[in-house]
Amino acid sequence: MAMMPRMELRQGQSLVMTPQLLQAIKLLQLSHLELQNFVEGELERNPLLERNDEAGEMPLANGGSEGAHAADQASYERAESLNTQEGMEGRLGTGLENVFQNEQPQIARLDTRGADSLPITGGAYGGSGGSFEDGPEGFESSLTAELSxxxxxxxxxxxxxxxxxxxxxxxxxxxxxxxxxxxxxxxxxxxxxxxxxxxxxxxxxxxxxxxxxxxxxxxxxxxxxxxxxxxxxxxxxxxxxxxxxxxxxxxxxxxxxxxxxxxxxxxxxxxxxxxxxxxxxxxxxFGGSAAETVVPDVFIRPAPDGSWLVDLNPDTLPRVLVNQTYHARVSRAARNDEDKAFIAECLQTANWLTRSLEQRARTILKVASEIVRQQDGFFAHGVEHLRPLNLKTVADAIGMHESTVSRVTSNKYLTCPRGVFEMKYFFSAAIAATGYGEAHSAEAVRYRIKQMIDEESPAEILSDDAIVTRLKTNGIDIARRTVAKYRESLRIPSSMERRREKLAMAGAGR
Structure with a gap:
């Protein structure tokens, strides 16, 4: 058969990571301080963007039909999964105006008494805006330069x-x-x-x-x-x-x-x-960079009926608007194709940024709500009731990709009556239970090990083998080397070193 060139028409589907889609994915993993710096840069570069410092609900981006939004949300999730691979090819033909779902922002009320449904109420974007003011009233004006x-x-x-x-x-x-x-x-x-x-x-x-x-x-x-x-x-x-x-x-x-x-x-x-x-x-x-205060991205509050309220912190949500009035004015004043192209690009970038910020906020809220649902025992009773949890469990529950959940939980914090915790804290490996019992969280097992050692007396120092025996009595099937690894991660010395220290302290007390 002779080899000769010819033209063929083929139809297929492929996906490419456009700069805008890459930006939306990148915003997910930014901390609120990094996000504020990014938004500040966009405000300086794009004349059509402006701050929205008014209290009240954050304006939502306009979009197409519900079906189109659902389809394009799937494109966003596919892009998330492909972002972990190399050698992506093809083109993405999705329009900028139809990338994210047009769903309302939420406060999630989670019933810790076993309900399967997740009722949604209220709006999550209320409250005052972030601290972007340049005036002398800002917090920064009260700080003095630290001596290095x-x-x-x-x-x-x-x-x-x-x-x-x-x-x-x-x-x-x-x-x-x-x-x-x-x-x-x-x-x-x-x-x-x-x-x-x-x-x-x-x-x-x-x-x-x-x-x-x-x-x-x-x-x-x-x-x-x-x-x-x-x-x-x-x-x-x-x-x-x-x-x-x-x-x-x-x-x-x-x-x-x-x-x-x-x-x-x-x-x-x-x-x-x-x-x-x-x-x-x-x-x-002295010197070094100033310590950053951890500002929670999510508030977890108990409700009177025993459920949990999950609310986004409005101070960590930069609010920006597209100035349509200014866009109309400069569009009329454009004299050549170069000016018109620049204005069109600014409008496109501004619209995408506002949608990306809204989608980021909704995704954080969804992930935080599912974490609270999965770890309701921790919020109600403490660390001993922390359950094993992985990214896939949360991702499957909220219909997102694991990489999305991983990015959302990076550099994000939530505050609850028990303190401030990084979201990744609630993802813990499973330790098997003896018999047919429910598996235990590795973090909960660490807490039990520390509790046992804190309560030991100088006359009865617990070896790692003794700790294994006690944990198995409590239904936790764990190996001695795992106990040693957890003890070392808690910076607790060995039983021999603890015995020497406590005997020396007892001798000094006499």
Whole structure:
């Protein structure tokens, strides 16, 4: 058969990730602070977007028929699943105006008494807008610039050192101090860079190590603690020996420490207590980025009838509007095709952003509502009633893809009467039950292990095997290595180390 080129017409379906669809997916996994920064950038770039700071319900995007919206929601979900694959090809012919369902925003009332239905009431976009004001009344205006560790040390250097050469060396030493307060750069490197003797750099380092905070510019933990002990006039030979054997302190091997330091039970207990009172990271009170306060994205509140109210936090929902009046005015003033294309692109981008924000809010609410439904025992009775839960269970229940649920629960928090929790906290592996009982959440099992160890007495320290036996008595089928892994994740020492510590504390109490 001869090989020859020919033209064929084929019909098929394929999907491509358009920039707008990629943007909508990306918005799902952003925290509210990242989302606000993104929206701020769009407000600066797009003249048709403006803030909507008025209280009340967030306006919904206009859309087509109900069937079209349902079909395009499926396209959104397909895009979510394909976003985890590589080598996507084809084109997506869905119009921008029909991408998301035109459903109303919600407050979900979840009945914790076993009802299968999920009644929906109210609106979730009420309340005041986010803090986008540039005026002096903003929270930021009440903050003062935080003094960095480097600035704090440099100010002391200017007062302590008069020689320009030594001041230059001191500046390079300070530049090598990290946020924890340790000198991260070797003295030899500083000496080579400046062309001076290492002994001279060492001399200036001793001056810097005398600065506030005590222990700064140390090269390791032992040196950091030694500097602080010298400031307290407590760096005697016994303390020096103790600092040289910090691994034994971590293991709570007080018998070996007493022998090495040449002290008795009471002295070793006092020495260890003093070591623990020191600050191993003296620089953490300075510099670095300001700690961010966790702002919950979802509020969980009990209702009088025993159900739970799930409400979005309006302060984490940036509200933007498309200024149709300004669009009409600039459209009439457009003189050439380039201006018209720019205006059309701005309108398209603005409409897509508003729909993406609405869809993001609805998706967060759906996922949070299903988490509350699945973990109602936790919200009502505490962590011991946390159930095993995975992404697929929630995804199947709300008709979404697992990747969507994963993105929604990343960097999102909810607050309830028991505190503030990251949404991913409620997804926990299952620990099998003995017999035919219901499986247990790994997080609940960790809590039980910690509770057992907290309640143990010095005369009866629980080994990992003993914990396994007790858990099996309570219907939890768990292996010893799993208990050890959970105990280590809780930073709880082994039974031998706990016994040494408690015996030493009991001896010191006498």
């Amino acid at each position: 560790l480097h600035d704090h040390l440099a100010a002391q250097l200017d007062l302590a050192v008069a020689s320009p050469a030594e001041r230059l060396i001191g500046r390079h030493i300070i530049d090598g101090v990290d946020d924890a307060g340790y000198l991260a750069e070797p003295l030899a490197d500083i000496a080579v860079r400046l062309g001076v003797d290492e002994a001279r750099v060492e001399q200036v380092l001793r001056i810097v190590q005398g600065f506030d905070p005590s222990g700064v510019a140390a090269r390791d933990v032992s040196e950091c603690l030694a500097i602080q002990l010298r400031d307290r006039d407590r760096y005697d030979p016994a303390m020096q020996a103790l600092l040289a054997n910090l691994p034994l302190v971590a293991k709570r091997d007080y018998t070996a420490l007493k022998r090495i330091c040449g002290v008795d039970d009471e002295d070793i207990a006092d020495m260890v207590a003093e070591i623990r009172s020191l600050d191993p990271k003296p620089g953490r009170a």
